Amino acid sequence: MFLTKALCCNVEMVVDSMLLFQVIKVYNEDNTSRAVEVPSDITARDICQLFVLKNHCIDDHSWTLFEHISLLGIERTIEDHESVMEVLSGWGMDTDCRLYFRKYYAKYEFFRKPLDFFPDHMLSISSESNGVVDHSELIQTFLNSSTCPEIHGHLHAKEQSRKSWKKFYFVLRRSGLYFSNKGTSKEPRHLQFIADFSDSDVYTVFSAKKLHGAPTDYGFCVKSTKCSSARELKLLCADDEQTRTCWITAMRLLKVGLNMPMCHSFQSHSNPFSMESISENSLVAMDFSGQKSRVIENPSEALSVAVEEGLSWRRKSCHRLSSHGSPSTSQSSVSNIALHLAQSWFHGKLSRDEAQRLITQQGLIDGVFLLRDSLSNPKTFVLSLCHMQKIKHFQILPVDDEGELFYSLDDCHTRFSDLIQLVEFYQLNRGVLPFKLKHHCARITL
Numbered sequence: 001m002f003l004t005k006a007l008c009c010n011v012e013m014v015v016d017s018m019l020l021f022q023v024i025k026v027y028n029e030d031n032t033s034r035a036v037e038v039p040s041d042i043t044a045r046d047i048c049q050l051f052v053l054k055n056h057c058i059d060d061h062s063w064t065l066f067e068h069i070s071l072l073g074i075e076r077t078i079e080d081h082e083s084v085m086e087v088l089s090g091w092g093m094d095t096d097c098r099l100y101f102r103k104y105y106a107k108y109e110f111f112r113k114p115l116d117f118f119p120d121h122m123l124s125i126s127s128e129s130n131g132v133v134d135h136s137e138l139i140q141t142f143l144n145s146s147t148c149p150e151i152h153g154h155l156h157a158k159e160q161s162r163k164s165w166k167k168f169y170f171v172l173r174r175s176g177l178y179f180s181n182k183g184t185s186k187e188p189r190h191l192q193f194i195a196d197f198s199d200s201d202v203y204t205v206f207s208a209k210k211l212h213g214a215p216t217d218y219g220f221c222v223k224s225t226k227c228s229s230a231r232e233l234k235l236l237c238a239d240d241e242q243t244r245t246c247w248i249t250a251m252r253l254l255k256v257g258l259n260m261p262m263c264h265s266f267q268s269h270s271n272p273f274s275m276e277s278i279s280e281n282s283l284v285a286m287d288f289s290g291q292k293s294r295v296i297e298n299p300s301e302a303l304s305v306a307v308e309e310g311l312s313w314r315r316k317s318c319h320r321l322s323s324h325g326s327p328s329t330s331q332s333s334v335s336n337i338a339l340h341l342a343q344s345w346f347h348g349k350l351s352r353d354e355a356q357r358l359i360t361q362q363g364l365i366d367g368v369f370l371l372r373d374s375l376s377n378p379k380t381f382v383l384s385l386c387h388m389q390k391i392k393h394f395q396i397l398p399v400d401d402e403g404e405l406f407y408s409l410d411d412c413h414t415r416f417s418d419l420i421q422l423v424e425f426y427q428l429n430r431g432v433l434p435f436k437l438k439h440h441c442a443r444i445t446l
Helices: 042-052 086-089 136-142 208-212 240-256 260-267 270-281 299-325 331-342 352-361 421-427
Strands: 002-005 012-015 020-027 033-039 063-069 073-077 097-104 123-125 149-156 165-173 175-179 191-195 198-204 218-224 234-238 285-287 294-296 368-373 381-389 390-401 406-408
Touching: 002 042, 012 299, 042 063, 042 086, 063 260, 086 097, 136 149, 136 240, 136 390, 165 240, 175 285, 198 208, 198 234, 198 240, 198 299, 198 406, 208 218, 208 234, 218 240, 331 421, 352 390
Parallel strands: 020 097
Antiparallel strands: 002 012, 012 020, 020 033, 063 073, 063 097, 073 198, 123 149, 149 165, 149 234, 165 175, 175 191, 198 218, 218 234, 285 294, 368 381, 381 390, 390 406
16 A cells, blocks of 8 residues: 555545545534545545534434635535545646535425425426426426426626626526527527536625625626636626525536436435425324323413423423532523523624624525624624525513513513523414524534
8 A cells, every 4th residue: 555645635645456545624614624534436425424423413414515616706515416526626726625514404495395496487488398397396397308497587697808797688498508689588599508517517606796896796607617717607696695596506406407317316305304294293292291191282282381391391400500500600590691502503702794604604594593692782692594585683682570580582572581492482483583493503513
């Protein structure tokens, strides 16, 4: 056995008579990294499972490997079936490229709610299908080699070798991406070819206004696997997040659809979602307080029982914690201060911009949330929540009632003894929020 060191991409290659290994470096949100030795045929899904096991995480199919190219200001989801070494081989020696491992709840969300990703005004039937697409089978039509929904709408495009942007009518078909040089005409003589996806990938563009002079920050681009400079990018820009998400999702599906054997990587992840919903629907609330157990059918009664059980457990926990602490440590201080610090949804002194960036990175789908300290108002907290692809912030105020401390985000109409109880309540009830708390932003140390 002998060792060969490669300078390109900070990757070391270990060659043995039977297998080829490489040491790759993977980063997380706080830019800490970990190097691991992996076989040369490893896929993105294998890398995710490796870090899930090493960090004792729950594998909910939202853990994702990203390709991040700092010099170009772009990033993309590496699909589960993709070869990691092929991705690395496309990096130039003078580019700052990284692999990131983090949660991305929107990764396969389009399997669950396809109509949220493909608005009716952007969806039509291509001439190849000669039929009508059933919305219940929308994703399958993207992956089908003989039919394909057509995505269309206006986008801003950056002119090659110029700083100016122009707005055109674009059409996405299985054969590629086109723009019309005459209004919204889809006649073949008016459509000009932009790119196909046989050797290209779609990337999200960060800071599109600052880096590329785009009219909005909802930028994305099509990049050839051989492209190494910003001049070669096909830079595009949408007017809102929903429009950008629609185009990027459609391009991802078409990219996979062009290679049919790999489609099973997507389809296999839709099954756990359906099983999860079946499992959740089969759960019922039970009352074991009497001589015979019974099913609690009234939702209000079930909620009150659950809340009371949680409070009872918390009182016992606080009593145990306070009994081992100093005599001056009160149960209230332990309950209201100490317990939430250990929760994975609590992120401490996080700024508003950092909270928005973290939620955006982990997927702009309904119910993604985190709690943090308020930097502008000490002793208060902030709930940051995503709804309709927008991030909203709700202040949680402490309330002193005769020496007992409570927390509320609806002007004391609903009060909670600690932040854990508040989060658990809004995971079950929307209340004053636009959507229930569903997915918390999680950070791990690699």
